[in-house]
Amino acid sequence: MGKPKRAGRELAYVLTLPLTAAAGLVYLLIVAMGVLSSASGIGLPLLALCVPGARGLGAANRRLAGLAGVRVAKPAPLRLPAGLFNRLGTALGDAAGWRAIIHSLVRVPAAVLAFAAAAGLWGFGVILLACPLWWQAALFPALTPGGWPGALLASVIGLVLLLAAPAGVHLALGPERMLARTLLGPAPAAARIRTLEETRALAVDDAAAALRRVERDLHDGTAARLVTLAMSLDMVREELAEAGPSPRLDRARALLEGAHHTAKETLAELTDLIRGIHPAALDNGLEIALTTLAARSPLTVALDADLPERPSPAVETIAFFCTAELLANVAKHSGARRAEVELRARDGRLRLRVSDDGAGGAAISPHTDTPTGTGTGLRGLADRVRVVDGTLGLHSPPGGPTVVTVDLPLRA
Amino acid sequence: MRIVIAEDAVVLRDGLCLLLSSRGHDVAAAVGDGDTLAEAVAEHRPDVAVVDVRMPPTHTDEGLRAAIGIRRDHPGLGVLVFSQYIETRYAAQLLADGARGVGYLLKERVADIKDFLAALDRIAAGQTVLDPEVVTQIMGASRRAEALGALTPREREVLAMMAQGRSNSAIAEALFLSYGSVEKHVTQIFTKLGLGPSDSDHRRVLAVLRFLQA
Numbered sequence: 337m338g339k340p341k342r343a344g345r346e347l348a349y350v351l352t353l354p355l356t357a358a359a360g361l362v363y364l365l366i367v368a369m370g371v372l373s374s375a376s377g378i379g380l381p382l383l384a385l386c387v388p389g390a391r392g393l394g395a396a397n398r399r400l401a402g403l404a405g406v407r408v409a410k411p412a413p414l415r416l417p418a419g420l421f422n423r424l425g426t427a428l429g430d431a432a433g434w435r436a437i438i439h440s441l442v443r444v445p446a447a448v449l450a451f452a453a454a455a456g457l458w459g460f461g462v463i464l465l466a467c468p469l470w471w472q473a474a475l476f477p478a479l480t481p482g483g484w485p486g487a488l489l490a491s492v493i494g495l496v497l498l499l500a501a502p503a504g505v506h507l508a509l510g511p512e513r514m515l516a517r518t519l520l521g522p523a524p525a526a527a528r529i530r531t532l533e534e535t536r537a538l539a540v541d542d543a544a545a546a547l548r549r550v551e552r553d554l555h556d557g558t559a560a561r562l563v564t565l566a567m568s569l570d571m572v573r574e575e576l577a578e579a580g581p582s583p584r585l586d587r588a589r590a591l592l593e594g595a596h597h598t599a600k601e602t603l604a605e606l607t608d609l610i611r612g613i614h615p616a617a618l619d620n621g622l623e624i625a626l627t628t629l630a631a632r633s634p635l636t637v638a639l640d641a642d643l644p645e646r647p648s649p650a651v652e653t654i655a656f657f658c659t660a661e662l663l664a665n666v667a668k669h670s671g672a673r674r675a676e677v678e679l680r681a682r683d684g685r686l687r688l689r690v691s692d693d694g695a696g697g698a699a700i701s702p703h704t705d706t707p708t709g710t711g712t713g714l715r716g717l718a719d720r721v722r723v724v725d726g727t728l729g730l731h732s733p734p735g736g737p738t739v740v741t742v743d744l745p746l747r748a
Numbered sequence: 749m750r751i752v753i754a755e756d757a758v759v760l761r762d763g764l765c766l767l768l769s770s771r772g773h774d775v776a777a778a779v780g781d782g783d784t785l786a787e788a789v790a791e792h793r794p795d796v797a798v799v800d801v802r803m804p805p806t807h808t809d810e811g812l813r814a815a816i817g818i819r820r821d822h823p824g825l826g827v828l829v830f831s832q833y834i835e836t837r838y839a840a841q842l843l844a845d846g847a848r849g850v851g852y853l854l855k856e857r858v859a860d861i862k863d864f865l866a867a868l869d870r871i872a873a874g875q876t877v878l879d880p881e882v883v884t885q886i887m888g889a890s891r892r893a894e895a896l897g898a899l900t901p902r903e904r905e906v907l908a909m910m911a912q913g914r915s916n917s918a919i920a921e922a923l924f925l926s927y928g929s930v931e932k933h934v935t936q937i938f939t940k941l942g943l944g945p946s947d948s949d950h951r952r953v954l955a956v957l958r959f960l961q962a
Contacts, residue, residue: 552807555832559855560757566859567763571770574861596859603856607832617835619808624837631836631885 343502349403360440387433394436401516439519446511453508457501464494544650551614566599641679670694696736749795754785782814801831826871851877877913
C-alpha cells in the first residue's frame, strides 16, 4: 500500500468517525434502557434483541476498520438453540454482541483523539497554507497575519502541518485500531474454539482420506496379487492332476491343495478387512453402500434414503458404520424381525433413524474399562458421532420398539 | 471362444490372459479401463467380455457402466462382471436390461478356475451366472416381496440355484435330490411364475429375471 493511498483511506475513515461514534452512542442508550428496565421484565426481550443486534454495528465498524488498515476475523456466527428460553439466554449471553457494545463505548475517546488529530493537521494545515489568499481576499477581517512575512510564515507552517498529517493521523488512529482488533474480532476463547474446530475437521477428513488410500492400495495391490496367486496355484494343481501317479507327486498335490485353500481363505479375510476399513461403494454414495448393507442383514431391512445434498466423505463413513453397528445390534440383541433405516439430508444436517420391532430395553452405558454388551457398543457409537459434533439419541422402552436417531452435520 | 479382458491390476490381467489362452481361448485384447474396453469390443467382436467393476479414473463403478454400455451396443455379447465386493445396487443395474448372457461374480471365484471357466462357457451360451453372494443379497432384498410368495421354500432354493447358472443335474447334486424331482420343481416354478412352455433355456432366464426383479 502506497503512503498517499493509506493517508487518503485513513482520512476517509476519520471522516466516518463522527457518524459511527454517534450511532454507537445511540445504540448504547437503547442498551442502557434495556438494562434499566430489565428488572421489570420488559427490558429482557429488548436486551435479547439488542445484544445480538450489536453484531451488526460491530460488523459495520469491522468493515470500516479495513480503511484504517485493520483486518479483523469475523466472530463465529450466533447459534440459537431450540426453545424460547434457551434462545433468550443464548442471545443475552452473546459475547460477540457484548464486545461490540463495549467497543462503541470505549472507542469514543479514541475516536475523538483521531478526529482531533485529523482536524488539527489536515484542517489547520489547509487553512494556514491558504493564509495569503484569505488575507488578501479579506475573508476574515478579524484575523490578520500582519503583513506578507507573517502570511508566508503561516503558509510554511501550514505546509509543514500538511506534510506531517499522514503520519500524525496514522499515529492518532493507533488506539482505534487496537480497539477494533481486540473487540470486533472473535473473543480469544472463541478464536481458539474456531481453530480447534477447523483443525479437527481437517483431522477427520484426513483420517477418512488416509483410510481410503489404504483401502485402495490393499484392493489394487495386495488383493489382486492374492487372487492371481490363488489362481496360479489352481492352475498348477490342474497341471499336476494330469501327471501320472507317484507318491511324491501325491504329497505335492496335498500340499498344493492346502496352499490353494489357504490363499483363498487369506483372500476372504483380506476382503472382509478391507471392507471394514472403508466400504468401496461409499465412494459412489451412502445410499448404494447402505443398500448392500441392508440386503446382507439377516433381518428384513427397509431402507428409505433421501439425500438431495451429499455429505462429506468423513460424515458418510460415520453414518455408514453407525448404520452397520446399529443393524448388527438389532440382529444380535433385540430379537426383532424387521428394521427400518431412514436417512434424510436437510438444512445442513444428516439425520439417520434406525428403528426395529424388537424387545427394547437398550441403554447407553456410561464409560467403563470393560467393554461388554450393547450399552458399550452404543457408547462407542455416541463417541464416534461426537467427533463431528453429532448427537445420538436412544428411545428404547422395555417391550420395544427401539428407535435410535443420529444427527450429524453434512460437513465435518 | 474370443474374449476381451478389462482389469486394471496388471498382475491379475496377465494371470487371466495366461489362464484363458492356456485353455485354448483367444484373448483378443486385455485393457485397463472402460473407454478402451468399449473400443476393444467394437474392434474385436468377442464372445465374452470379462470386466472388473473398479477401474481408473475414479476406481468406483466405471467397469459396471462400461459393461452396461457394451451390452447395450452389442446385443448377444456375453459380459462377465467381477468385483471384490458384490453391491446389490450394481447387480440390479447390470440386470436391468435383461439377464441373458450376464455374469456377476466375486473376484475370488477366479481362484477356482474350473468354476470360472464353466461360468464363462455358460455366459457365452446366453445363460445367467450370479455369485451366491448376489443371490443371498437379492433374496434378502426380496424377502418381503409378494411376487415369489407362491413358491415353496424348496422351489425358492432351486430358483436361487438357477440364478447361479446351475444346470438341473448340478442342482440335483447340490440339494441331494433326484434329477426328476428337480425337473418337477423347475416346472412348478415356471407355472407359478406364469412362464408358458417355450424354449426351456429362455424360460430359465425369464424365471431368474422374475426372481431378481421381485
